[in-house]
Amino acid sequence: DGGITQSPKYLFRKEGQNVTLSCEQNLNHDAMYWYRQDPGQGLRLIYYSQIVNDFQKGDIAEGYSVSREKKESFPLTVTSAQKNPTAFYLCASTLSLVAGAEQFFGPGTRLTVL
Amino acid sequence: SQQGEEDPQALSIQEGENATMNCSYKTSINNLQWYRQNSGRGLVHLILIRSNEREKHSGRLRVTLDTSKKSSSLLITASRAADTASYFCAGRSAQGAQKLVFGQGTRLTINP
Numbered sequence: 001d002g003g004i005t006q007s008p009k010y011l012f013r014k015e016g017q018n019v020t021l022s023c024e025q026n027l028n029h030d031a032m033y034w035y036r037q038d039p040g041q042g043l044r045l046i047y048y049s050q051i052v053n054d055f056q057k058g059d060i061a062e063g064y065s066v067s068r069e070k071k072e073s074f075p076l077t078v079t080s081a082q083k084n085p086t087a088f089y090l091c092a093s094t095l096s097l098v099a100g101a102e103q104f105f106g107p108g109t110r111l112t113v114l
Numbered sequence: 115s116q117q118g119e120e121d122p123q124a125l126s127i128q129e130g131e132n133a134t135m136n137c138s139y140k141t142s143i144n145n146l147q148w149y150r151q152n153s154g155r156g157l158v159h160l161i162l163i164r165s166n167e168r169e170k171h172s173g174r175l176r177v178t179l180d181t182s183k184k185s186s187s188l189l190i191t192a193s194r195a196a197d198t199a200s201y202f203c204a205g206r207s208a209q210g211a212q213k214l215v216f217g218q219g220t221r222l223t224i225n226p
Contacts, residue, residue: 042216090156105156
C-alpha cells in the first residue's frame, strides 16, 4: 500500500521533555509538510521541505525542529521551548513542486502534554 | 494569516438536501483546493480548481471560483449521512510559495 504513515497515533509527554513525531511516505513525493491543528481550527504550517537536506519554516515554527535526511522521512521534534504543544499534528506530502499538486495527508498524531 | 475563511462555520441539514459552503481568500492564488476531514483523522483531497477555471464538477461535488471576488463555493448535492465531516478550503499562493494556506473549516452535519 502506498501512503503516508505517522506514528504514534497518540503521544503523551511531560512538560519540559522533547518528543519526536514520525512521518514516512512511500509515494516518492518530493515535498513534505508538517501542520498543527487545534480543536475546531484549520491547519497551520509548521515546517516544510521541498528536497532532501533542505527545509523552510512555516508560519508557526518556533519551538519545533525538523530534519530531512531521506526523501521518504520527515520527522518533527516538539521541543520544550514550545509553550503550548498539545494539539493534533498532521504530516502531508506532494508529488512535485509544480504549483497545483494536491497534498496527501497522514492519519495524524495527537500529542498531549501532561 | 489564514488564506481561506469558510462560511458558515457549522452547517446542519437533512439527508438528501444540498449543502453549500463558501470560502473567501485574501491574496492572489494559483489554485484553490477543497479537503474533507473526518473527526480525528487526516485530510482527504476532494477537488482542485485553478485560477483560470470558473467551475468544476466531481461526482456530487461542484466547485465554483470567482477570482474577482476572491471567493469559492463547494456544493454537495443529494447529501448522505457519510458526508458528515469538516470541509476546508486551501489556497496555493500565486507568488510561488510551495505551500497551502488553510481556512478554519466548515463543520457539516447530515441528519438522517
